[in-house]
Amino acid sequence: MAEAAPRRHPTLDEVAERAGVSRSVASRALNNAPHVSRAKREAVERAVRQLGYVPNPTARALATRQTGAAALVVSGEDPSIFADPFFARVIVGASAALDEADLHLMLCLAASDRGRKRVEELLRSRGADGVMLMALREDDPLVRMADEARMPVVFGGRPVGSVPRWYVDVDNVGGAREATEHLVSLGRRRVAVICGRLDTEAGRARYRGYRDAMLGAGLDPFPPLEGDFTERSGAAAMAALLAEHPDVDGVFAANDNMAVGALRTVREAGRRVPADVAVVGFDDLTVAQIADPPLTTVHQPVEALGREMARMLVALVNGQDPTPLVLPTRLAVRASA
Amino acid sequence: MAEAAPRRHPTLDEVAERAGVSRSVASRALNNAPHVSRAKREAVERAVRQLGYVPNPTARALATRQTGAAALVVSGEDPSIFADPFFARVIVGASAALDEADLHLMLCLAASDRGRKRVEELLRSRGADGVMLMALREDDPLVRMADEARMPVVFGGRPVGSVPRWYVDVDNVGGAREATEHLVSLGRRRVAVICGRLDTEAGRARYRGYRDAMLGAGLDPFPPLEGDFTERSGAAAMAALLAEHPDVDGVFAANDNMAVGALRTVREAGRRVPADVAVVGFDDLTVAQIADPPLTTVHQPVEALGREMARMLVALVNGQDPTPLVLPTRLAVRASA
DNA sequence: GTGCGCTTTGGGAGCGCTCCCACTGGAAGC
DNA sequence: GCTTCCAGTGGGAGCGCTCCCAAAGCGCAC
Numbered sequence: 017m018a019e020a021a022p023r024r025h026p027t028l029d030e031v032a033e034r035a036g037v038s039r040s041v042a043s044r045a046l047n048n049a050p051h052v053s054r055a056k057r058e059a060v061e062r063a064v065r066q067l068g069y070v071p072n073p074t075a076r077a078l079a080t081r082q083t084g085a086a087a088l089v090v091s092g093e094d095p096s097i098f099a100d101p102f103f104a105r106v107i108v109g110a111s112a113a114l115d116e117a118d119l120h121l122m123l124c125l126a127a128s129d130r131g132r133k134r135v136e137e138l139l140r141s142r143g144a145d146g147v148m149l150m151a152l153r154e155d156d157p158l159v160r161m162a163d164e165a166r167m168p169v170v171f172g173g174r175p176v177g178s179v180p181r182w183y184v185d186v187d188n189v190g191g192a193r194e195a196t197e198h199l200v201s202l203g204r205r206r207v208a209v210i211c212g213r214l215d216t217e218a219g220r221a222r223y224r225g226y227r228d229a230m231l232g233a234g235l236d237p238f239p240p241l242e243g244d245f246t247e248r249s250g251a252a253a254m255a256a257l258l259a260e261h262p263d264v265d266g267v268f269a270a271n272d273n274m275a276v277g278a279l280r281t282v283r284e285a286g287r288r289v290p291a292d293v294a295v296v297g298f299d300d301l302t303v304a305q306i307a308d309p310p311l312t313t314v315h316q317p318v319e320a321l322g323r324e325m326a327r328m329l330v331a332l333v334n335g336q337d338p339t340p341l342v343l344p345t346r347l348a349v350r351a352s353a
Numbered sequence: 354m355a356e357a358a359p360r361r362h363p364t365l366d367e368v369a370e371r372a373g374v375s376r377s378v379a380s381r382a383l384n385n386a387p388h389v390s391r392a393k394r395e396a397v398e399r400a401v402r403q404l405g406y407v408p409n410p411t412a413r414a415l416a417t418r419q420t421g422a423a424a425l426v427v428s429g430e431d432p433s434i435f436a437d438p439f440f441a442r443v444i445v446g447a448s449a450a451l452d453e454a455d456l457h458l459m460l461c462l463a464a465s466d467r468g469r470k471r472v473e474e475l476l477r478s479r480g481a482d483g484v485m486l487m488a489l490r491e492d493d494p495l496v497r498m499a500d501e502a503r504m505p506v507v508f509g510g511r512p513v514g515s516v517p518r519w520y521v522d523v524d525n526v527g528g529a530r531e532a533t534e535h536l537v538s539l540g541r542r543r544v545a546v547i548c549g550r551l552d553t554e555a556g557r558a559r560y561r562g563y564r565d566a567m568l569g570a571g572l573d574p575f576p577p578l579e580g581d582f583t584e585r586s587g588a589a590a591m592a593a594l595l596a597e598h599p600d601v602d603g604v605f606a607a608n609d610n611m612a613v614g615a616l617r618t619v620r621e622a623g624r625r626v627p628a629d630v631a632v633v634g635f636d637d638l639t640v641a642q643i644a645d646p647p648l649t650t651v652h653q654p655v656e657a658l659g660r661e662m663a664r665m666l667v668a669l670v671n672g673q674d675p676t677p678l679v680l681p682t683r684l685a686v687r688a689s690a
Numbered sequence: 691g692t693g694c695g696c697t698t699t700g701g702g703a704g705c706g707c708t709c710c711c712a713c714t715g716g717a718a719g720c
Numbered sequence: 721g722c723t724t725c726c727a728g729t730g731g732g733a734g735c736g737c738t739c740c741c742a743a744a745g746c747g748c749a750c
Contacts, residue, residue: 025479025503027736038700043738051698070478074414075736078705083411085459095445099639104441108432111462115471120480122422123460125448134452141407142362143457166362247643276643302436306584306613308645364706375730380708388728412706415735 026067035063046071085120086329087144089135091158092151095127097245100273101301102318103150106172109322110148117330119145126158139165146329148172154215168332170325174217182332184324184341188218191314191345192225193232195268195296198312198347200233204266204294208238210253210278212245212270219245222270222298243274250274254281265293266353272297272304275311279352294353309351316345363404372400383408422457423666424481426472428495429488432464434582437610438638439655440487443509446659447485454667456482463495476502483666485509491552505669507662511554519669521661521678525555528651528682529562530569532605532633535649535684537570541603541631545575547590547615549582549607556582559607559635580611587611591618602630603690609634609641612648616689631690646688653682 032042037056044052045060052060063069077083088110090098107123114121122144126132138144139161149162150172159178162169171183199207209226212219223240230237241257243249250269254277257264269275275297282293289295289309297304297313304311324341331338369379374393381389382397389397400406414420425447427435444460451458459481463469475481476498486499487509496515499506508520536544546563549556560577567574578594580586587606591614594601606612612634619630626632626646634641634650641648661678668675 025736029736039737040700040702040739041698047738053698056698068477070474072415072736073478073480074411074420075705076738077411078409078415078707079736079738081705095449098445099438099441101436101438101441104436104438107460108435108462111460111468112432112465115465115468118471120471120475121460123444123448123458125445128449128452131448131452134455134457137407138457140405141410143410280643303640303643306617306640307643362706365708366706369730376707377709377730377732378728381729384708388726390728393728409706412735413708415737416706416708418735 025072026069028069028071031060031063031067031069034067035059081142082333083143083145084118085122085144086114086146086148086326086333087122087124087135087138088148088150089124089126089158090150091126091132091153091156093127095125097151098125098127102299105318106150106322106325109319109324110326111322113323113326113330117326117333119330119333132157136161139167139169142166145333146170148325148329151216152176153213168329170329170332172321172325176215176217176220180340182328182338182340184321184328184343186316186321186343187345188221189225189228191298191316191347192222192268192270193229194225194345194347195298195312195314196226196229197233198349199266199268199294199296199353200229200235202266202290202294202353205235206261206264207235207266207268208257208261208264209241210250210257210267210269210274211240211242212274214240214242219270226268243270243277245271245273247273247277247280250277251281252277254278255285258282258285258287267293267295269295269297272299272301272307272311272313275313275352276303276307279307279309279311290351290353296347296353300348304348304350307352312350312353313348314345315348317343362409363406365406365408368397368400368404368406371404372396418479419670420480420482421455422459422481423451423483423485423663423670424459424461424472424475425485425487426461426463426495427487428463428469428490428493430464432462434488435462435464439636442655443487443659443662446656446661447663448659450660450663450667454663454670456663456667456670469494473498476504476506479503482670483507485662485666488553489513490550505666507666507669509658509662513552513554513557519665519675519677521658521665521680523653523658523680524682525558526562526565528635528653528684529559529605529607530566531562531682531684532635532649532651533563533566534570535686536603536605536631536633536690537566537572539603539627539631539690542572543598543601544572544603544605545594545598545601546578547587547594547604547606547611548577548579549611551577551579556607563605580607580614582608582610584610584614584617587614588618589614591615592622595619595622595624604630604632606632606634609636609638609644609648609650612650612689613640613644616644616646616648627688627690633684633690637685641685641687644689649687649690650685651682652685654680 032039045057126135146168152175154176171180227237243253300313300315304313369376382394463472483505489512491513508517548560564574580590637650637652641650665675
């Protein structure tokens with residue numbers, strides 16, 4: 017038997033009775049609403065203390081039509097993409113901002129079909145006051161669902177093929193451009209690219225940034241060589257690159273994991289980093305600092321991303337109409353380039 | 354203006370009316386309860402489809418006194434401890450298990466005072482059907498709150514100084530013992546230890562396992578040298594160790610981050626791993642595999658930890674009385690030892 | 691003394707669902 | 721023929737809160 021409740025929860029009625037006031041007055045006192053005399057307010061406070069009263073959030077939610085919770089949905093068929101520390105840091109930021117607005121955080125990993133179904137239900141049933149949506153693939157059904165949702169939706173990053181009404185993103189194009197320009201400024205001329213999945217907007221935008229920088233420097237951009245954001249795929253891509261273009265002297269990888277994989281392959285091929293091949297990553301996760309050599313990479317404000325998504329959502333919930341936000345990146349120069 | 358709702362949500366009453374039945378019958382049909390004729394059941398289903406009806410979870414929660422959500426609380430004064438990929442993987446496991454039971458996951462980072470206060474309110478107000486509690490420090494006020502909570506509580510790991518009624522833990526003592534025995538079996542005799550925080554039960558248990566193994570092998574255990582589970586602290590501890598005991602030939606670090614720090618310090622001191630100093634970690638996070646050399650470490654089933662916590666909680670919510678669980682660890686032997 | 695406007699108060703009607711219970715009518719048992 | 725039973729049904733009373741609104745109380749200008 018689980019914790020036979022010591023005594024039933026006291027209700028607002030009981031508080032009111034004990035304080036010698038009506039339920040209305042007690043409610044107002046509790047919510048710091050006006051139109052309550054000082055004496056009654058204090059009487060209510062006393063009764064609350066004596067009874068150990070805590071308002072029932074469900075009842076309040078039913079009456080106010082506000083659940084007091086915001087959901088963060090992380091999409092993707094593979095649940096382990098969530099193991100990427102990236103999301104953990106987004107959550108830290110979002111959690112802090114939601115705390116300030118007194119909203120709870122519901123986390124939905126929409127990996128399995130079942131999970132996806134539950135997200136759809138959440139969206140349709142107003143099981144939360146608003147939703148933050150992340151990591152959407154091309155044609156993700158969640159995008160359509162979000163359109164039809166009966167609550168505010170903020171996107172983290174932009175989905176492929178559509179520009180949502182409200183989103184927070186990082187400057188993927190600018191970051192990739194800066195990374196590539198850095199390689200060029202070091203005198204590298206045969207600068208290759210290891211793209212992320214090109215069915216994500218981040219993957220595409222980072223390739224665009226690379227391409228812009230190469231063209232701007234009068235160099236030939238490499239065609240997109242696609243990885244899937246894992247270390248393994250970075251290592252494989254680098255191997256292919258060395259085989260096909262032995263003279264490559266710089267590599268921009270669309271994230272740190274792949275950059276670390278590339279680092280490993282370069283070393284195993286007997287070449288030095290950065291002397292023979294300079295490598296730049298993207299993200300600036302912990303792994304960039306402990307890589308050998310430490311990875312030059314595009315720093316993105318991950319916690320700020322979460323924080324700003326949450327703030328935007330709070331604004332929407334409060335009936336405001338915030339404008340989309342693109343957060344700046346900056347290059348963290350370390351030993352690898 | 355945020356999304357002027359296209360039309361008000363249809364309610365169960367409207368469904369019932371459209372289907373030509375009473376609200377009771379509609380409710381029963383919706384919940385697959387008995388005592389509904391086939392014809393009416395189908396009529397209700399049709400009405401649901403036509404109206405695009407979705408039950409209001411809040412109203413249901415109020416009536417059933419079940420919120421349909423479980424909370425995962427991660428304690429700790431520093432919110433960034435949550436950035437440890439460890440928690441992300443716990444969440445993946447917990448989320449999957451909760452999905453199966455149709456429970457939502459609420460995530461509470463009880464870092465700030467404000468966050469802690471909100472957790473307390475959650476615990477006292479039955480804002481969730483149950484709670485999973487992790488990463489508790491000595492004297493964490495959350496432990497007391499959990500005792501007084503009006504809902505089931507499952508601990509992840511055991512808090513210092515008390516054995517909760519329900520918990521899931523990994524075999525910290527056994528894992529640490531096995532790690533140390535491995536070092537001894539390699540012929541190492543001066544095997545030192547870099548402990549984790551000794552105000553956590555995991556930190557203490559891992560030291561106990563180390564000590565047991567040393568004594569069992571007839572060797573002198575080193576006194577506890579405490580780190581705080583970060584790479585930096587591991588590096589510092591290792592430096593101190595080399596200064597004081599230049600002849601140390603093996604190190605057991607209580608987690609991977611500290612082991613990686615130790616690795617770095619050993620190399621910077623001009624010694625070789627594992628030839629001069631063999632190093633073993635604990636956790637088997639991604640970092641263990643990409644470390645140089647790859648880290649021999651105690652693998653713990655992190656996702657299973659989350660999954661089992663969630664399952665235990667579900668059992669409690671369903672009125673059962675599950676028994677505490679200690680999950681086994683195993684040594685993942687790589688190049689560092 | 692009357693009327694106006696203000697704050698303070700409590701009654702009551704929801705919010706949308708579940709679930710107890712009383713009722714119906716037809717099948718089964720005697 | 722009667723009672724007994726039970727699947728099927730709908731009415732209605734909650735769950736615990738918010739919030740509208742009418743009424744009461746009171747000071748103050750006229």
